Amino acid sequence: MSLQAELIRRHEQSLIGNYGKLPVVFVRGDGALLWDAADRQYLDFFAGFGGSILGHCHPALVNAVRQQAQTLWHVGNQFYSEPQIRLAEQIVSKGFPGRVFFCHSGAEAVEAALKLARISGGPARTRTIAMLQAFHGRTMGALSATAGPARNGFTPLLEGFIHVPFNDVPALEARMDATVSAVIVEPVQGEGGVNMPSEDYLQQVRRLCDRHGAALIFDEVWTGVGRTGRYFGHQHYGVVPDIMTLGKALGGGLPVGAILARPRWAVFFQPTTHGCTLGGNPICAAAAAAVFDVLERQNLVEYARQAGVFLRDAIKNFRCAPRRIAQVRGLGLFIGVEMTLPDAAPVVRAALDHGLVINVTHKNVLRICPSLVITRPQMEQALDILQRAMESV
Ligand SMILES: Cc1ncc(COP(=O)(O)O)c(C=O)c1O
Structure with a gap:
C-alpha cells in the first residue's frame, strides 16, 4: 500500500467523516505550490478556503x-x-x-x-x-x-x-x-x-x-x-x-x-x-x-486586483467558454466561474488530476482563489490546466 493510501486509511478510521474529501494527502508546500505524499507537485489555486493568503511557508x-x-x-x-x-x-x-x-x-x-x-x-x-x-x-x-x-x-x-x-x-x-x-x-x-x-x-x-x-x-x-x-x-x-x-x-x-x-x-x-x-x-x-x-x-493587494483582472479575462476567452461557461465574476483573486454544467465537481477532479487545486461551490460555480504570491507563469500554467479540465468533462 502506498504511503498516501495508508494515510487515507488511517484518517478514515480515526477522524469523523464531516468533510467531502479528495484522495490526496499534502505533505509540503512552498508559495503557491504543494506536494503530495507521492511527491507529485500541484498548483494551489484555492489556498485552503482562502486561509493561506500568502501561500505556504512564507519566510x-x-x-x-x-x-x-x-x-x-x-x-x-x-x-x-x-x-x-x-x-x-x-x-x-x-x-x-x-x-x-x-x-x-x-x-x-x-x-x-x-x-x-x-x-x-x-x-x-x-x-x-x-x-x-x-x-x-x-x-x-x-x-x-x-x-x-x-x-x-x-x-x-x-x-x-x-x-x-x-x-x-x-x-x-x-x-x-x-x-x-x-x-x-x-x-x-x-x-x-x-x-x-x-x-x-x-x-x-x-x-x-x-x-x-x-x-x-x-x-x-x-x-x-x-x-x-x-x-x-x-x-x-x-x-x-x-x-x-x-x-x-x-x-x-x-x-x-x-x-x-x-x-x-x-x-x-x-x-x-x-x-x-x-x-x-x-x-x-x-x-x-x-x-x-x-x-x-510587497504591494500585494494591488497585485491581487491586477492578477484577478488577468485571470478573469483569460478565463472568459477560453476556447470552450461559449459552451462551458455561463459567467465569470469576482473581485481581485476571489473568482467564481459559473459553468453551464449542472455539476462542476468533475472539473475540480479533472483539474486535480492535472495538478491544479481549485474548488466548487453552489454545485456549479468553480472557485478560484489562489494566494496573493502566485506568479505570472504559475497563473498561465493554471489557466492551461483549467481549460483542459473544462474541455475534458
Ligand atoms: C463569509 C463567511 N463567514 C464565516 C465563515 C465561517 O468561517 P469558519 O469556517 O472559519 O468558522 C465562512 C466560512 O466559509 C464564510 O465564508
Whole structure:
C-alpha cells in the first residue's frame, strides 16, 4: 500500500467523516505550490478556503512564528500582550476607526458580531436580518444567519433570524423596523456562488440600517485581508459597516478570527459580556501581523486586483467558454466561474488530476482563489490546466 493510501486509511478510521474529501494527502508546500505524499507537485489555486493568503511557508510568516514561539506563548486575556496590540492597530489602520476583539475562526467572529449588535440594541431589538444564499459559519448563531443546506438537520435554530434575497433593497426595506438589531451581509457572497452586490446595494443597506438604528455587519471572512484587491471588500463600494468580521486569511493559515467595531458599538462589550480563552494568542497574532506587513511591503493587494483582472479575462476567452461557461465574476483573486454544467465537481477532479487545486461551490460555480504570491507563469500554467479540465468533462 502506498504511503498516501495508508494515510487515507488511517484518517478514515480515526477522524469523523464531516468533510467531502479528495484522495490526496499534502505533505509540503512552498508559495503557491504543494506536494503530495507521492511527491507529485500541484498548483494551489484555492489556498485552503482562502486561509493561506500568502501561500505556504512564507519566510516572513515562518520567521514571525519562530520568533514569537521562542518568546511568549499564551498568557490569557486578563493580561496585555504586544502582538495582539500590533495586529489590532493594523486592522484599524487598514479598515476604519474602531476597536478589535480576537477569536479563532470566522464563525466565532460572526457570533461576536451578532452578540455585540444584540447587546448594543437592548432588549427590544431581537431580530437579525441576513441574506438568502448567505454563509456565516456553522456554530448555532452563525448557522441561524446562514441560509441554505448547511442548516439541514439543525432546525429549529435561533429565533428572530429573517432571510431576504441578496441585492433586493425593497425586500430588505419591508422587514426593517425598530426590532432589528443587525443586518448581516457578505460584501461578495462566497459559499453562495461568489455573488456580486449590485453597484449601490451596500450603500442602500447602510442607509436602511441608519434609518432604523440597526447595526450593519459586513462579514468579511472571505473578502477581508486583501483578497479582493482592497484590504477589505467593502472598500470597493464606499460603505463602512458598524461591525466587520474577519477570519480565514487573517492568520495567513493559522486560526485567527476578529471583529472590528466602530467605537459607538465597541463600548457594549465590557468585562464578562464576551470572551475567548485563546483569542489574540501571541503566536497567531504575530503571524497575522506579519501578514499585513507582507501585504504592504510587497504591494500585494494591488497585485491581487491586477492578477484577478488577468485571470478573469483569460478565463472568459477560453476556447470552450461559449459552451462551458455561463459567467465569470469576482473581485481581485476571489473568482467564481459559473459553468453551464449542472455539476462542476468533475472539473475540480479533472483539474486535480492535472495538478491544479481549485474548488466548487453552489454545485456549479468553480472557485478560484489562489494566494496573493502566485506568479505570472504559475497563473498561465493554471489557466492551461483549467481549460483542459473544462474541455475534458
Ligand atoms: C463569509 C463567511 N463567514 C464565516 C465563515 C465561517 O468561517 P469558519 O469556517 O472559519 O468558522 C465562512 C466560512 O466559509 C464564510 O465564508
